[in-house]
Each structure stands twice: as C-alpha cells, then as structure tokens.
Amino acid sequence: MASGPGQGCITVLRSHGSGNSCGGLGKAGRPGPQPDAVVIQAAAGEDGTALVHIVSN
Structure with a gap:
C-alpha cells in the first residue's frame, strides 16, 4: 500500500508469474513496455485522485 503524492505501486504481470x-515513485514517470508483460502503475495524485497507467507489449 502507498498513499500520498509521489507514492504508488507498480505491478508486472507475465504468463509465468x-x-x-x-513506495515512492520519484520522477519515474509512466512505465515503459516490457517483453511479454503487462505493466500497471497506480500513483496517488496531488489532489487525492489516483492515476493508473497500463502498458502492454
């Protein structure tokens, strides 16, 4: 769990796990694609909202 501006989670889904x-995302920005994976980033926004980025390759 992560809460507050600059905090978030990244999940990488693959067929084998x-x-x-x-934690803190720093200036990581949006996640990039990874081979044979789906990457999901959820980050806390400045105004209490959440930002979700989903990237697949």
Whole structure:
C-alpha cells in the first residue's frame, strides 16, 4: 500500500508469474513496455485522485 503524492505501486504481470512494488515513485514517470508483460502503475495524485497507467507489449 502507498498513499500520498509521489507514492504508488507498480505491478508486472507475465504468463509465468507477477511482481509488485509499492513506495515512492520519484520522477519515474509512466512505465515503459516490457517483453511479454503487462505493466500497471497506480500513483496517488496531488489532489487525492489516483492515476493508473497500463502498458502492454
């Protein structure tokens, strides 16, 4: 779990497993595509909203 501006989680889904990481995103920006994976980034916005980016390759 991560809350507050600049905090978020990144999940990488693959056919043979997945991984998840939460904490400060810093200036990471949007996630890039990874081979044979779906990458999901959820980040806390400045005004209490959430930003979700989904990238597949």
